[in-house]
Amino acid sequence: MLHAVELTLPVSLRSLAIATENAHSDAAAAPAPDTDVSRPWDADNQAWWDWYVSLADNDDQAGELQTIGPLPMVDMPTAADVAAELRSPYPLSVDDRAFFAENGFIKLKQVMTPGTVLRLRAEIVRLLSAAFDTTLDGGAKDRFLSMEMVWLDNPLIREYVLSPRIAGICAGLLGVPAVRLYHDNILSKEPGCGRTPWHFDDHHFPLATHDVVTAWAPAQPIPLAMGPLAFALPLDVHRLVESVAFDKSNTSYDRQVAEIFRANGVAVNETSFDIGEVSFHHNLSFHTAAGNRTTRSRIVLANTYYADGARVIDQPTMVSGDWQKFMPGVGPGDLAASDLNPICWPVGASRS
Numbered sequence: 001m002l003h004a005v006e007l008t009l010p011v012s013l014r015s016l017a018i019a020t021e022n023a024h025s026d027a028a029a030a031p032a033p034d035t036d037v038s039r040p041w042d043a044d045n046q047a048w049w050d051w052y053v054s055l056a057d058n059d060d061q062a063g064e065l066q067t068i069g070p071l072p073m074v075d076m077p078t079a080a081d082v083a084a085e086l087r088s089p090y091p092l093s094v095d096d097r098a099f100f101a102e103n104g105f106i107k108l109k110q111v112m113t114p115g116t117v118l119r120l121r122a123e124i125v126r127l128l129s130a131a132f133d134t135t136l137d138g139g140a141k142d143r144f145l146s147m148e149m150v151w152l153d154n155p156l157i158r159e160y161v162l163s164p165r166i167a168g169i170c171a172g173l174l175g176v177p178a179v180r181l182y183h184d185n186i187l188s189k190e191p192g193c194g195r196t197p198w199h200f201d202d203h204h205f206p207l208a209t210h211d212v213v214t215a216w217a218p219a220q221p222i223p224l225a226m227g228p229l230a231f232a233l234p235l236d237v238h239r240l241v242e243s244v245a246f247d248k249s250n251t252s253y254d255r256q257v258a259e260i261f262r263a264n265g266v267a268v269n270e271t272s273f274d275i276g277e278v279s280f281h282h283n284l285s286f287h288t289a290a291g292n293r294t295t296r297s298r299i300v301l302a303n304t305y306y307a308d309g310a311r312v313i314d315q316p317t318m319v320s321g322d323w324q325k326f327m328p329g330v331g332p333g334d335l336a337a338s339d340l341n342p343i344c345w346p347v348g349a350s351r352s
């Protein structure tokens, strides 16, 4: 089991704490931050993402959108082929687990075949076009579109969301015997949409555990210009920014985190995703994504899983977003185990 909060801060980070303090004292001169997030979120998940991406600093984002090559031509697998693939195990190595434990994320190739990726894309394009009455790959410029709880009504998407292959990787990375689904999240960063602000998901998920992983599964290759998810490493770097105040109405949190990471020479893994590659990040892993500077929608299915037995925190906030929709009937402090949080790994365990 990963006990991230108990890890010791590396000497290199401790000795660089001075840079953090300087950044904080600069911030002290700024107007008082708008930090009260205590009221619950009272709109939907789409409104949450619209607000959230407005907190990103986009000073450096400009220029023409790049047209990129066509998607690979592959035979579309049947739904039965997709299901068989997503139920088959993915072998994790000792090195994979060690990398994740140290860095809080890992990118794994060939988690899905190209056909399974492109079948996912076709289905998501169909769903988003209908839900937002738009076209993808250019029709909804500058937006960050999202849909969630799609697995409940859509049998094909359900195979990807409840996938024992993907949930088994999450359990293996965390070193826990069983994981539940928190929720699915279709995310489509449209051409021209700006950055995703620096954050860790512990800030969002109202779960009283650090055994939480998000599997971020791109539905096409993601070149750098499209804004792949990027991770600060190692996992402990979250400590450098723990006292940065979260301002809910401007870009100051994103700017200060970026500045502190820069001042401390924090390494950032920002690399393209091959088709079928999936990243997995821990809820203390700091991550961001550049804007989508291509003419193609950056479509992803991001599913979050947590260790069976976890509870909801005592005081969820507006940053926790639409969490009650993801766990109906579960209150603050309760066991996080509603009917909408099935055990996805191991297979055959009771799903409620």
Ligand SMILES: O=C(O)CCC(=O)C(=O)O
Pocket (backbone or CB within 6 Å): 187, 189, 196, 201, 214, 216, 229, 287, 288, 289, 300, 302
């Ligand atoms: O897709 C993005 O740009 C952000 C996604 C994210 O932060 C997450 O899945 O945790």
Ligand SMILES: [Fe+2]
Pocket (backbone or CB within 6 Å): 199, 200, 201, 287
């Ligand atoms: Fe995130």
